[in-house]
Amino acid sequence: MRLFGRSTFVERRAPAAAPLPRRLAIVPALNEQDSIGGVIDEIRGFDPAIEIVVVSDGSEDGTGEIARARGVHVIDLPFNLGIGAAVQTGFRYAQANDFDLAVQIDADGQHDPAELPKLFDLLESGEADLAIGSRFAGEHTYQSSFARRFGIRLFALTVSAIARRRLTDTTSGFRAVNRRGIALFAADYPHDYPEVEATVMVIRHRLRVREVPVRMRERAAGHSSITPLRSIYYIFKVLLALFVDLFRPRERSREVPLEDR
Amino acid sequence: MTPLKVMIIASAASFCLLGIIFELIRRRHLRERYALVWILTGLVLLALALWRDGLNTLAGWVGVKTYPPSVFIAAILFFVLVLLLHFSIVLSRLTDQNVTLAQKLALLETQLYEQQAESNTDGK
Numbered sequence: 343m344r345l346f347g348r349s350t351f352v353e354r355r356a357p358a359a360a361p362l363p364r365r366l367a368i369v370p371a372l373n374e375q376d377s378i379g380g381v382i383d384e385i386r387g388f389d390p391a392i393e394i395v396v397v398s399d400g401s402e403d404g405t406g407e408i409a410r411a412r413g414v415h416v417i418d419l420p421f422n423l424g425i426g427a428a429v430q431t432g433f434r435y436a437q438a439n440d441f442d443l444a445v446q447i448d449a450d451g452q453h454d455p456a457e458l459p460k461l462f463d464l465l466e467s468g469e470a471d472l473a474i475g476s477r478f479a480g481e482h483t484y485q486s487s488f489a490r491r492f493g494i495r496l497f498a499l500t501v502s503a504i505a506r507r508r509l510t511d512t513t514s515g516f517r518a519v520n521r522r523g524i525a526l527f528a529a530d531y532p533h534d535y536p537e538v539e540a541t542v543m544v545i546r547h548r549l550r551v552r553e554v555p556v557r558m559r560e561r562a563a564g565h566s567s568i569t570p571l572r573s574i575y576y577i578f579k580v581l582l583a584l585f586v587d588l589f590r591p592r593e594r595s596r597e598v599p600l601e602d603r
Numbered sequence: 604m605t606p607l608k609v610m611i612i613a614s615a616a617s618f619c620l621l622g623i624i625f626e627l628i629r630r631r632h633l634r635e636r637y638a639l640v641w642i643l644t645g646l647v648l649l650a651l652a653l654w655r656d657g658l659n660t661l662a663g664w665v666g667v668k669t670y671p672p673s674v675f676i677a678a679i680l681f682f683v684l685v686l687l688l689h690f691s692i693v694l695s696r697l698t699d700q701n702v703t704l705a706q707k708l709a710l711l712e713t714q715l716y717e718q719q720a721e722s723n724t725d726g727k
Contacts, residue, residue, distance in 0.1 A: 397709075417713045420705050431706045438710065 363442035363466060365392045367458075368432030370425055371449035375403040378449050382412050385447065388455040395435050396449070399428040405449075430531035433519075437528040445518035453516040457556040461518040464552050471523045471549035474509070474541070475516035475556035489570065493577055497538045500584060505545045509553060512541045516556060522549055538580045542587060605655040613652035621645040640686065651675070 367385050371378050382394055396409040400422035409416045417431055429446055436444040443465055447453045457475055464473040478494075494513050501512045515537055519527065526547055532539035544551055605613075624641045627633040633641070651657050662671035 417709045427702045
């Protein structure tokens with residue numbers, strides 16, 4: 343904690359005098375040794391007070407060592423568990439270490455840390471429990487194949503129908519949650535291609551979701567894990583999960599106290 | 604009616620299966636929980652082998668007149684499908700447990716590493 347940000351007597355009534363929320367950046371990484379160092383440096387450049395935890399999902403390259411050398415928290419999963427379980431490990435870490443806010447940032451450099459304040463602002467102002475950085479909500483700068491945009495649109499429409507609210511980018515992995523969201527995700531998180539289902543989970547637990555337009559970049563290294571064949575599996579897997587979820591009782595998790603609501 | 608020779612061979616095979624199952628349990632290669640299903644299977648096969656007119660009788664009960672073994676084949680197929688479904692359920696549960704275990708292990712490892720690093724810097 344830095345001392346010069348402390349409240350004085352004059353500031354006491356102002357809400358800004360509250361202690362800064364503890365923020366955690368969860369960076370799931372699978373063999374990202376070429377980009378992980380840059381991503382860590384960049385996050386720190388924009389937000390020096392944020393803590394970073396790299397979840398190495400059974401990486402076989404130097405991902406864990408590079409991250410550790412930079413002095414961030416590193417969780418080395420003993421073998422590959424898949425993105426969902428890796429991200430959930432980060433949320434479990436956030437819960438165990440009493441963080442107020444947690445943001446998920448990809449290790450491939452697609453997510454721009456300069457956009458972090460937009461996500462955190464939504465949470466800190468109490469407008470949302472889950473803030474999603476959307477590639478389509480405003481500035482249309484995201485380029486991708488027709489098939490991928492079709493899939494993203496399909497999910498967005500489906501989830502919007504379930505949420506009864508317009509959401510544009512439910513597959514975005516650039517998202518942040520408050521304590522409530524951390525507790526929910528630590529207790530229960532979908533397995534592969536988790537973003538869409540996680541969004542619906544949040545809605546069905548009556549937590550609030552907001553989108554904020556963000557820019558996303560080309561990945562700095564490596565290549566997308568989503569091949570044409572996998573995207574077919576992706577679409578059917580997620581649609582099946584969403585369909586089945588409609589038949590579950592509204593509050594299916596036992597672990598998450600909803601506090602004051 | 605099944606020929607006597609077929610009956611003897613089929614019974615021997617069924618006994619063999621039961622023997623293998625027993626041995627697997629004895630060596631703890633098979634949990635009793637799953638072994639029960641297999642013992643039941645062995646017993647049914649043995650009963651069908653010994654009861655020489657059994658297949659025809661059973662086929663008669665469900666109304667199959669032309670080709671009695673089809674009843675047997677259908678029953679086996681159904682049984683195998685149910686068994687496979689059971690395995691998928693077990694596999695899903697084991698996968699979930701495995702994930703939770705790996706997560707907890709990794710989280711504990713991180714905690715231990717960071718505590719050690721902390722006490723090392725404190726000592727200096």
